Amino acid sequence: MEKQAVQRAREAFLAGRSRPLEFRVQQLKSLQRMITDRQGEIATALKQDINRSQYDTPLFELIGLENEISLAVSKLAQWAAPRPVERNLLTISDQAYIQPEPLGVVLIIGAWNYPWALTLQPLVGAIAAGNAAVVKPSELSEYSASLLKALLPRYLDQELYPVVCGGVSETQELLRQRFDHVFYTGNSTVGKLVMEAAARHLTPVTLELGGKSPCYIDKDVDLRVACRRITWGKFVNCGQTCIAPDYILCEPSIQNRVVEGIRQTLLEFYGPDPKSSPDYGRIINQRHFNRLMTLLEGYTATVGGQSDSSQRYIAPTVVKDVPPQARLMQEEIFGPLLPIVTVSDIDDAIHFINEREKPLALYVFSSNKKVIKRMLAETTSGGVTVNDVIMHYTLNSLPFGGVGQSGTGRYHGKHTFDQFSHHRACLVKSLGLEEVHMVRYPPQNHQKVRRVRLAMRTPLVDFSKGTYIWAVTASIVALGLLVALTVILILAAGVSCTCL
Amino acid sequence: MNTPLDSSCVIDRLRATFRSGVTFPEQFRMTQLQNLLSLVEENEQLIQDALHKDLHKPKFESVLSEIQITLNDLYFAMENLRTWMQPEYNIGKNLATRMDDCFIRREPLGVVLIIGAWNYPLHLILLPLVAAIAAGNCAILKPSEICQATEQLLAELIPKYLSQDCYAVLCGGAEDTKSLLKNKFDHIFYTGSQVVARSILLAAAPHLTPVTLELGGKSPCFIYGHIDIQKAAKRLCWSKFFNTGQSCVAPDYVLCTAQTRDALLPALRETLRTFYGPDPGASLDMGRIVTPRHWRRLMDMLEKSKGKVVIGGGSREEDRYIAPTVLVDVQESDALMQEEIFGPILPILTIESLEEGIDYINRQEKPLALYVFSDETSVVTTVLNNTSSGGFCGNDGIVHMALPGLPFGGVGASGMGSYHGRWGFETFSHRRGCMNRSWLLERVNVLRYPPYSDYNLGWLRWATTFKKNSWGGCSVM
Numbered sequence: 018m019e020k021q022a023v024q025r026a027r028e029a030f031l032a033g034r035s036r037p038l039e040f041r042v043q044q045l046k047s048l049q050r051m052i053t054d055r056q057g058e059i060a061t062a063l064k065q066d067i068n069r070s071q072y073d074t075p076l077f078e079l080i081g082l083e084n085e086i087s088l089a090v091s092k093l094a095q096w097a098a099p100r101p102v103e104r105n106l107l108t109i110s111d112q113a114y115i116q117p118e119p120l121g122v123v124l125i126i127g128a129w130n131y132p133w134a135l136t137l138q139p140l141v142g143a144i145a146a147g148n149a150a151v152v153k154p155s156e157l158s159e160y161s162a163s164l165l166k167a168l169l170p171r172y173l174d175q176e177l178y179p180v181v182c183g184g185v186s187e188t189q190e191l192l193r194q195r196f197d198h199v200f201y202t203g204n205s206t207v208g209k210l211v212m213e214a215a216a217r218h219l220t221p222v223t224l225e226l227g228g229k230s231p232c233y234i235d236k237d238v239d240l241r242v243a244c245r246r247i248t249w250g251k252f253v254n255c256g257q258t259c260i261a262p263d264y265i266l267c268e269p270s271i272q273n274r275v276v277e278g279i280r281q282t283l284l285e286f287y288g289p290d291p292k293s294s295p296d297y298g299r300i301i302n303q304r305h306f307n308r309l310m311t312l313l314e315g316y317t318a319t320v321g322g323q324s325d326s327s328q329r330y331i332a333p334t335v336v337k338d339v340p341p342q343a344r345l346m347q348e349e350i351f352g353p354l355l356p357i358v359t360v361s362d363i364d365d366a367i368h369f370i371n372e373r374e375k376p377l378a379l380y381v382f383s384s385n386k387k388v389i390k391r392m393l394a395e396t397t398s399g400g401v402t403v404n405d406v407i408m409h410y411t412l413n414s415l416p417f418g419g420v421g422q423s424g425t426g427r428y429h430g431k432h433t434f435d436q437f438s439h440h441r442a443c444l445v446k447s448l449g450l451e452e453v454h455m456v457r458y459p460p461q462n463h464q465k466v467r468r469v470r471l472a473m474r475t476p477l478v479d480f481s482k483g484t485y486i487w488a489v490t491a492s493i494v495a496l497g498l499l500v501a502l503t504v505i506l507i508l509a510a511g512v513s514c515t516c517l
Numbered sequence: 518m519n520t521p522l523d524s525s526c527v528i529d530r531l532r533a534t535f536r537s538g539v540t541f542p543e544q545f546r547m548t549q550l551q552n553l554l555s556l557v558e559e560n561e562q563l564i565q566d567a568l569h570k571d572l573h574k575p576k577f578e579s580v581l582s583e584i585q586i587t588l589n590d591l592y593f594a595m596e597n598l599r600t601w602m603q604p605e606y607n608i609g610k611n612l613a614t615r616m617d618d619c620f621i622r623r624e625p626l627g628v629v630l631i632i633g634a635w636n637y638p639l640h641l642i643l644l645p646l647v648a649a650i651a652a653g654n655c656a657i658l659k660p661s662e663i664c665q666a667t668e669q670l671l672a673e674l675i676p677k678y679l680s681q682d683c684y685a686v687l688c689g690g691a692e693d694t695k696s697l698l699k700n701k702f703d704h705i706f707y708t709g710s711q712v713v714a715r716s717i718l719l720a721a722a723p724h725l726t727p728v729t730l731e732l733g734g735k736s737p738c739f740i741y742g743h744i745d746i747q748k749a750a751k752r753l754c755w756s757k758f759f760n761t762g763q764s765c766v767a768p769d770y771v772l773c774t775a776q777t778r779d780a781l782l783p784a785l786r787e788t789l790r791t792f793y794g795p796d797p798g799a800s801l802d803m804g805r806i807v808t809p810r811h812w813r814r815l816m817d818m819l820e821k822s823k824g825k826v827v828i829g830g831g832s833r834e835e836d837r838y839i840a841p842t843v844l845v846d847v848q849e850s851d852a853l854m855q856e857e858i859f860g861p862i863l864p865i866l867t868i869e870s871l872e873e874g875i876d877y878i879n880r881q882e883k884p885l886a887l888y889v890f891s892d893e894t895s896v897v898t899t900v901l902n903n904t905s906s907g908g909f910c911g912n913d914g915i916v917h918m919a920l921p922g923l924p925f926g927g928v929g930a931s932g933m934g935s936y937h938g939r940w941g942f943e944t945f946s947h948r949r950g951c952m953n954r955s956w957l958l959e960r961v962n963v964l965r966y967p968p969y970s971d972y973n974l975g976w977l978r979w980a981t982t983f984k985k986n987s988w989g990g991c992s993v994m
Binding site: 032051066070071072076080084102103104105108109113115116120121170197203206208210211212213215217219221224226239242245246249259263285286287288292294295296297303307372384388391393394395397398399400401402403404405408409411412414415416418420421422424425426439440441442443444445446447448454457458459460469470 | 614618629719721750791909911920929948950965968
């Protein structure tokens, strides 16, 4: 069944249907309509999957998606146009440009924590780039998966963009097929398997994985605002966000105030009993619930700590003075548990971060420009937000992706279009100027070697700063001289006239 | 040969150097690039001698396609390094982020592995190295063991000119490469064959290491419609028989009508005589096949072919010589059409229409390069729009890879990723999206916090929605 879906998509792609710009725009607008018309059903599915509040759905899934579609529709002609490049002496009369082209049939494997955004945002780019796409939503968010399977064929071309649902074995069957690109969002264990499967077909992959995103809080910072922002980012979607601040690093002197700030904010956000707040989510399934409870074993929560297995509810929880070797610090938490690890200073914090795998996101709260600069220059991560969390995800002109264990490739906005395109280098020459080309043909001699070396030099014109300044100065001087000469001539003519 | 233990020690040492941050500053990278420039400039004769020993490469080809292309890429990198390293600030913002500092940093990846190939043993390993140095990484070079003189020269010269704590050359065969790949790298850059590429990807997967693959394929060459056949023949011969046909972007086979073929053959004969004289085997400008094994592979293909040899066909086993050879009446099922030729043998396939040729190309794997010789713009446009390939060149062969502004790489079976010029710098960098939020406008932020409400949601939607042709005008806040 998987094989047939891929086969049909390939045939549809080869027929050329997905290539015309008008078709791509029409499909994207249709996708937009699906989201607008069906928002209620999507919200219901998300509530059933993960107890998502009715406001979190548009906020975290749909607004971003709508923006991506509007951007793609508006900019598609520009993105898909040939991109000219700099030429040298040999190619001065030729056309040299990069032409973005569709790759073919791509596979998009979605995740369960933001099942609509993480499955459909890549799809927007895949459609915009002119590909066919097989969409495989996560089976863990089963209501959303079924809804997507029912809705997408009603709005988009059924053959070009089939939805394939299923579990591990269906995914494995899909991965045995040959694709022109595989886009996977999820964890690194499965990420490695996806890369391995793709390797057999020499298929390039984009892997949006995760990791432990550190959050460093500097001493002299407005803790009230910082804690509010961190609390928001950590506990939204019940901590099940790939770029949630995973743990906090701060000096011992401010630890208690940080805890207080978070406690205060939690009261503001969810009230004294988060379990009864409509805005607080649940853990996706029993397995993850158990996993999180195990992480907490042996540690006393400073804030929260309560849980209810029947509802898969875990209270927003903060744990102080967590040792680096604790289980909480060995794997990505992906839940509403927030450990605080104390460090002696910024050097210690940087060292701590660099000892670990490269994270998907890094957060630093500081009013000190030097601290921020050092943190940026001496660490690496997929992306960064300074003095807030998560927000770098929301600006689609910033590339969103990981590095090292947190992933490979990037997307959002134009970056998605570029990720799903082949950038074909094109040089269209004329058969003229053959005299220039004679130097490269055998039989060879020293003079020819010298001439060809010269012709190959790039750049053609030296645009360096020095030359620019010289050029401007020389032009001004020349203009000045011209004006002076004109004045002299006029005066000379004038003098002659009056003499007469 | 390096033992697995040696390799691990070297990698650990390079990783420790990388961690120290010494490769990050612009000055360091510039100095290393300058030193690499000196390496090439001061040892030109030694390089030419090594290339001649390994591949019987004529001096002209060594200068053009190995030395000069490396020097050009170095000049280009040194001239543009500062610009490339600057954070990119010019990116669009929305209303909610208007007060923020948003930029993209290019950051080094770490310790990268560059595996070279034997056909252009110098530039295929040094051009990626230029990019890796420019991007601030440490690098392990693994030159092809098939070109022993060049491999030895690199092993000797690189430590002399470049920082030994940052860049190392590891030599060895297939087994050594396999154990080298068990280590973790932050990027692997491989030039070579599809078979080996698969095993490299499989070795990279457990470490989640990103890979650039510069592979090959059968690069088709259309000669169609109105065209000056003499000039086309010259450029075709030059690009086909350069390096004795052992170029990943050499035009592999020709597609043309019977009429064009009949005009082409005498033009090819004449060109070849002008280039190499009546006996190409005696010409100083004609190269040799790299090893007896590769020579045997080509001779086997030629023997099994059912096409008719109309030019050349001669060969000599002692010095691995094969004459520039052209065959006609070659069918799709021919022995010459089953794999990349990579030698001085040019099959001509006859087509009746452009569509027939395009259909044929689209039935095969996507090639690394595609060529069209034609005066008619419609022909060039039709082929471009209906096919895919790594790169494309109209009315010439190979030269599109000499322009550093164009990315050089494959698609599908011909590879993934690209390099040359800025593209190499991007390949070996991580693009880190950074947002530096202001402490102000907390009032806007308040809209996003629980307890949620329709009112807040409405305002937030307004503030964050992308507006077509937004002029970033007045903010209510």
